[in-house]
Amino acid sequence: MTKFKERSLLAVILLTIFTLGLYGIYWTVATRRELVQAGADVPHTILAFIPMLHIYFWYQYATAYVKIVKNNNESVLLYFIIGAFFPFIHILVFQNGFNHYSK
Numbered sequence: 001m002t003k004f005k006e007r008s009l010l011a012v013i014l015l016t017i018f019t020l021g022l023y024g025i026y027w028t029v030a031t032r033r034e035l036v037q038a039g040a041d042v043p044h045t046i047l048a049f050i051p052m053l054h055i056y057f058w059y060q061y062a063t064a065y066v067k068i069v070k071n072n073n074e075s076v077l078l079y080f081i082i083g084a085f086f087p088f089i090h091i092l093v094f095q096n097g098f099n100h101y102s103k
Contacts, residue, residue, distance in 0.1 A: 003102055004031070004034050004038075004069075004098040004099075004101055004102045005030070005034065005098070005102070006098070006099045006102050006103075007027075007095055007098075007099070009092055009095055009096060009099075012027060012091055012092075012095055013088065013091065013092065016088060016091060024087070024088070024091060025045075025049070027091055027095075028045055028048055029045045031094065031095075031098065032045050032061065034098070035061070035064045035065065035068060038064075038068050039068070040063075040064030040067065040068055041060065041064065042057075042060050042061050042064050043056065043057055043060055045057070048061075054084060055084055058080055058083035058084035058090075059076075059080045059084070061083055062076050062077075062079035062080040062082075062083050063076050063080075065079055065094060065097065066079055068101075069097045069098060069101045070097065079093070079094075082094075
């Protein structure tokens with residue numbers, strides 16, 4: 001079992017707000033790296049910040065997340081929609097899953 005870094009949800013959100021979103025970018029890079037180390041095929045994080053290509057990135061990210069963290073037991077579509085269209089909320093949802101998976 002791959003160990004994902006546990007992060008406080010409150011700290012992640014506060015850091016994202018106080019750094020005006022910069023920590024959210026760091027968080028995306030770091031968690032993508034953890035998914036890749038777990039064997040996932042997630043494209044480079046730069047795609048998450050390019051209009052229209054962000055859809056491809058978040059679909060691949062959500063697919064890897066569901067496969068590794070949720071053991072294919074949940075809908076990729078749900079996590080894709082959260083990742084691609086709900087900034088800040090996606091950090092809470094995905095990080096909560098990483099924290100539970102790591103325990």
